[in-house]
Amino acid sequence: xxxxxxxEQLCLAELNTLIEPNDYACNGLLQLMSPAELVRLxxxxxxxxxxxxxxxxxxxxxxxxxxxxxxxxxxxxxxxKRLGFSNPLDALDRISALNGGLLxxxxxxxxxxxxxxxxxxxxxLWWRTRRPQLLAVQEAQRCISIVGSRDSSDYGHQITSELAxxxxxxxxxxxxxxxxxxxxxxxRAALSVTDLEAxxxxxxxxxxxxxxxxxxxxxxxxxxxxxxxxxxxxEVPPGTAPTRFRFLNRNRLIAAISRLTLVTEARHRSxxxxxxxHAVDLGRDVAAVPGSVYSPNSAGTHRLLAAGTAALVTxxxxxxxxxGVPAEPIPPAPETVDAQDARPTDGLSRPQxxxxxxxxxxxxxxxxxxxxxxxxxxxxxxRALSALERLGKVESxxxxxxxxxxxxxxxxxxxx
Numbered sequence: 001x002x003x004x005x006x007x008e009q010l011c012l013a014e015l016n017t018l019i020e021p022n023d024y025a026c027n028g029l030l031q032l033m034s035p036a037e038l039v040r041l042x043x044x045x046x047x048x049x050x051x052x053x054x055x056x057x058x059x060x061x062x063x064x065x066x067x068x069x070x071x072x073x074x075x076x077x078x079x080x081k082r083l084g085f086s087n088p089l090d091a092l093d094r095i096s097a098l099n100g101g102l103l104x105x106x107x108x109x110x111x112x113x114x115x116x117x118x119x120x121x122x123x124x125l126w127w128r129t130r131r132p133q134l135l136a137v138q139e140a141q142r143c144i145s146i147v148g149s150r151d152s153s154d155y156g157h158q159i160t161s162e163l164a165x166x167x168x169x170x171x172x173x174x175x176x177x178x179x180x181x182x183x184x185x186x187x188r189a190a191l192s193v194t195d196l197e198a199x200x201x202x203x204x205x206x207x208x209x210x211x212x213x214x215x216x217x218x219x220x221x222x223x224x225x226x227x228x229x230x231x232x233x234x235e236v237p238p239g240t241a242p243t244r245f246r247f248l249n250r251n252r253l254i255a256a257i258s259r260l261t262l263v264t265e266a267r268h269r270s271x272x273x274x275x276x277x278h279a280v281d282l283g284r285d286v287a288a289v290p291g292s293v294y295s296p297n298s299a300g301t302h303r304l305l306a307a308g309t310a311a312l313v314t315x316x317x318x319x320x321x322x323x324g325v326p327a328e329p330i331p332p333a334p335e336t337v338d339a340q341d342a343r344p345t346d347g348l349s350r351p352q353x354x355x356x357x358x359x360x361x362x363x364x365x366x367x368x369x370x371x372x373x374x375x376x377x378x379x380x381x382x383r384a385l386s387a388l389e390r391l392g393k394v395e396s397x398x399x400x401x402x403x404x405x406x407x408x409x410x411x412x413x414x415x416x
Contacts, residue, residue, distance in 0.1 A: 003096050005089075008104050011035035012124040013088035013237065018042060018079045021235045022249045024119040025075040028059040042079050048072065060119070091126075091237040098212055098238075099227065100128035109135035114256050116282055122235040122253065126211045129201070129231045137199050138173065138231070144319070145175040145258040145279075147272040148182025148265045151403070153297045153357040154345040156265030157185045159289055163264065164189035166316035168202055170325070175258050177250065178205035178223055178232075180216060180405070182264055182272070187222060187230075194229045203230040206257070208250040209242030210234055218405075248274055255279035260323050263288045263310065266300030273300050276309060285322055286310040294373050295358055344393065351376050352384045356393065356403070364402030
């Protein structure tokens, strides 16, 4: 048995199952007709109203003549290919069964700041939370996005946790993408100081896939905690898999929903730079935390700072000053004994910690590179790598060394 849904929810849910996010043609047509009319147009496979292609071209700024007016037939062909797979009622029922629902642009709780994306604004938002009463009172001006690399260093984790915790203590909602690394550190820090009496969510995560698919799987527990006290959002329907282009599309929402985007640690080609670029395009403030000049993990943040794209910040007070919030004492963050807040370099010697911080989880490095990046002599580097391997923190394929993600087991230790 289906739940009860408004006509607008049904129409937008259907459009959302037919059309990928950030589709300018779709939003252009919705300036010319209602969602219900657009649904009917897509279903009528043999009919395109006269003059509509020209009107759409004008909305898109393409002029009223030439081959560009063919964008409407091309778009309709693309959307109609999904008609046999569209099941909006099923999507709505699935989200309702998961302490969730669908937000539409006419809802009082709709985040109006997303409308600044213009033709790239989302059709709707699928949400999950056990505190739905806060949807209508969450303030846009109290949202700060914190983003960065997935393979964050101990330094990145530490500064992210400190900034997110202190900003959360001042009543700001921390927004991020739920990924490993910097995202997870920001979410956990905000959750650690959750005030259930506060009129806002401690943290919001915006997923690239469906709200019913916790991703990455290794953060399923964290995402569950966010649903319990925070808010989980997605612009794609339940069941949708996260893909690279959906991650890039999602980043514009992280930038748009907040008044400031803070990049705490990012590599040269990190997706966090894409989020920062969207924030700049929207006229939002962007800030970045400097790191070691020897660390590739900070190459992206240094790139933002060198270009003048981001303001340099090193504390929560700097962030608050940047957005014009009066300087008030920030209450000390309570200590937490949550094992997930433990730093991966806790208990390591200084050389071991320095070596750990310059390594990565993916491609790995040869010992000479690690020695150069860390500034540790090669013989000491080799000894430290052997010690870190025994501790299960790094592994080698015979030539290159890489980090072992927390919670996983290195190949060598698995055999032993």
